[in-house]
Amino acid sequence: MDDGNPARTRIQRRNRKAILEAALEVFSAQGFRGATLDQIAAEAGLSKPNLLYYFASKEAIHAELLAGLLDIWLAPLRELDPAGAPQAEILRYVRRKLEMSRAMPRESRLFANEMLQGAPRLAEALPGLKALVDEKAGVIRAWSEAGKLAPGDPHHLIFAIWALTQHYADFEVQVRAVLGPGHDPYDEAGAFLDLLFARLLRV
Amino acid sequence: MDDGNPARTRIQRRNRKAILEAALEVFSAQGFRGATLDQIAAEAGLSKPNLLYYFASKEAIHAELLAGLLDIWLAPLRELDPAGAPQAEILRYVRRKLEMSRAMPRESRLFANEMLQGAPRLAEALPGLKALVDEKAGVIRAWSEAGKLAPGDPHHLIFAIWALTQHYADFEVQVRAVLGPGHDPYDEAGAFLDLLFARLLRV
DNA sequence: GTCTATATCCCGATAGAC
DNA sequence: GTCTATCGGGATATAGAC
Numbered sequence: 001m002d003d004g005n006p007a008r009t010r011i012q013r014r015n016r017k018a019i020l021e022a023a024l025e026v027f028s029a030q031g032f033r034g035a036t037l038d039q040i041a042a043e044a045g046l047s048k049p050n051l052l053y054y055f056a057s058k059e060a061i062h063a064e065l066l067a068g069l070l071d072i073w074l075a076p077l078r079e080l081d082p083a084g085a086p087q088a089e090i091l092r093y094v095r096r097k098l099e100m101s102r103a104m105p106r107e108s109r110l111f112a113n114e115m116l117q118g119a120p121r122l123a124e125a126l127p128g129l130k131a132l133v134d135e136k137a138g139v140i141r142a143w144s145e146a147g148k149l150a151p152g153d154p155h156h157l158i159f160a161i162w163a164l165t166q167h168y169a170d171f172e173v174q175v176r177a178v179l180g181p182g183h184d185p186y187d188e189a190g191a192f193l194d195l196l197f198a199r200l201l202r203v
Numbered sequence: 204m205d206d207g208n209p210a211r212t213r214i215q216r217r218n219r220k221a222i223l224e225a226a227l228e229v230f231s232a233q234g235f236r237g238a239t240l241d242q243i244a245a246e247a248g249l250s251k252p253n254l255l256y257y258f259a260s261k262e263a264i265h266a267e268l269l270a271g272l273l274d275i276w277l278a279p280l281r282e283l284d285p286a287g288a289p290q291a292e293i294l295r296y297v298r299r300k301l302e303m304s305r306a307m308p309r310e311s312r313l314f315a316n317e318m319l320q321g322a323p324r325l326a327e328a329l330p331g332l333k334a335l336v337d338e339k340a341g342v343i344r345a346w347s348e349a350g351k352l353a354p355g356d357p358h359h360l361i362f363a364i365w366a367l368t369q370h371y372a373d374f375e376v377q378v379r380a381v382l383g384p385g386h387d388p389y390d391e392a393g394a395f396l397d398l399l400f401a402r403l404l405r406v
Numbered sequence: 407g408t409c410t411a412t413a414t415c416c417c418g419a420t421a422g423a424c
Numbered sequence: 425g426t427c428t429a430t431c432g433g434g435a436t437a438t439a440g441a442c
Contacts, residue, residue: 011425029320033237037418050426052419109319112373116312116319117232119376126380133381150402155382156395163370164363170315171365173322177329178336179358192359199353199402214407239435253408255437 016054018044023061028106031113032062032121063121066114069107070125076100077158080136086143087201094161094193101169102186108169133158149201157200164193219257221247226264231309234316235265266324269317272310273328279303280361283339289346290404297364297396304372305389311372336361353406360403367396 008016022043026035037058041048055061076096080089101108114122133155140154168175168189175185211219225246229238240261244251258264279299283292304311317325336358343357371378371392378388 015425031234031237031316031320034234034320036416038416047427048418049420049428053425058418112315112319113234115374115377116315117234117237119380126377129377130381130383152398153391153395156391159370159374159378159381159392160367160395160399162374163366167362167366167370171318171362174318174329174332175362177322178333178362180333188356188359189362192356192363195355196363196399196403200399218407240437241435250409251436252410252438256407261436 012054015044015046015050019046019051019054019061020065024065024106024110027062027065028109028113031117065110066121069111070122070129072104072107073100073111074129074132077132077136080139082139082142086140086148087198090140090149090157090161090201091194091197094165094197095190097161097165098168098186098190098193101165105169105172108166112166112170147203150203152200161197164196165189215257218247218249218253222249222254222257222264223268227268227309227313230265230268231312231316234320268313269324272314273325273332275307275310276303276314277332277335280335280339283342285342285345289343289351290401293343293352293360293364293404294397294400297368297400298393300364300368301371301389301393301396304368308372308375311369315369315373350406352404355403364400367399368392 019040022040023035025043026039029035030039035058037048037051040061041051044051051061055064076093079096080093114120119126137154137158140149140157143149144151144154168185172185176183179185179188222243225243226238228246229242232238233242238261240251240254243264244254247254254264258267279296282299283296317323322329340357340361343352343360346352347354347357371388375388379386382388382391
């Protein structure tokens with residue numbers, strides 16, 4: 001993580017950034033075990049030992065990528081505002097999450113790779129995740145009980161938002177193969193999901 | 204694949220089956236590169252060279268697992284009946300797909316692993332997949348145009364069904380961590396998805 | 407058919423010159 | 425800070441005895 005160490009030169013910052021960018025590319029496409037330092041080094045335009053001058057190990061590079069990811073990933077949920085208009089708040093969350101899939105598909109796939117394999121390197125982050133989801137589920141439940149939202153299990157509503165938006169990044173090959181050329185999956189998904197959640201949530 | 208070769212003895216069939224079962228366990232949890240023949244051999248209760256007496260290579264084991272998977276995975280969609288009652292047909296498809304996630308989470312994760320990595324070993328199957336989806340999307344579109352189903356992009360409706368049902372298998376760790384103990388994710392998902400698709404599809 | 411032993415290769419990490 | 429060269433571990437696959 002960029003700790004803002006003032007002793008770090010411009011070159012160091014640039015190389016660290018290039019390594020993390022290359023590592024994201026390779027880890028998200030191949031998984032942790034599937035990725036090799038040779039691939040990452042080639043992608044970053046550095047030699048393999050030079051990678052290990054900047055990071056202690058392959059594991060350390062991966063850990064640093066994951067470190068900030070969950071926070072970024074959950075930021076839109078954190079911003080769900082209890083004081084806002086219920087349906088608009090949720091629709092805004094869906095749209096932001098879909099935009100994140102479009103803008104950060106590799107991060108989505110890195111995350112999916114971890115989850116698929118049982119979240120071995122993310123396990124200690126899961127309790128915090130549960131706390132946040134429980135809190136926001138409480139907000140949604142209150143909205144439903146106040147008659148401002150159709151009733152429905154709020155935890156599974158949140159799962160649905162995750163599943164429907166991340167699918168376009170994680171299964172992008174499949175989506176593009178099925179739609180064929182001449183489609184923008186994310187534009188179409190935006191329209192479809194607006195419709196879906198409008199119908200699901202209206203009282 | 205069990206080709207029913209009559210020259211194959213009972214022991215051979217039993218061992219092949221044990222290897223494929225073990226390989227499914229390991230490949231789905233670790234990915235292709237992450238899995239080792241040692242793990243598969245241990246899980247199958249055989250020695251590593253004995254594995255390679257039954258299969259030519261690690262790749263061959265993996266290929267055989269994938270070979271039948273897409274057909275099994277798409278069977279419920281194939282059964283979507285143009286002559287049936289539209290909403291009931293789609294709800295039945297959703298329920299069957301969710302039951303498959305419950306009964307075959309490892310197969311779901313094996314498939315997800317492949318897709319995440321760009322479907323390198325499934326690429327030639329994608330055109331057939333597109334053809335099937337296009338056909339069924341046509342059926343759904345006709346239902347909508349006949350006023351028997353709410354309008355909405357049928358391709359993205361199918362993506363939504365895949366995403367919402369497979370999520371419970373692929374992200375099972377996360378789902379369980381968020382729900383906490385004392386929940387049956389699949390039971391709850393069944394109720395939630397019934398509700399979601401009922402609201403989405405009703406005219 | 408199944409095993410032990412091993413060949414061979416690949417990968418992460420280190421040594422050490424510059 | 426960056427490189428070439430290389431060590432050492434682990435993985436796939438094979439050889440060959442039983």
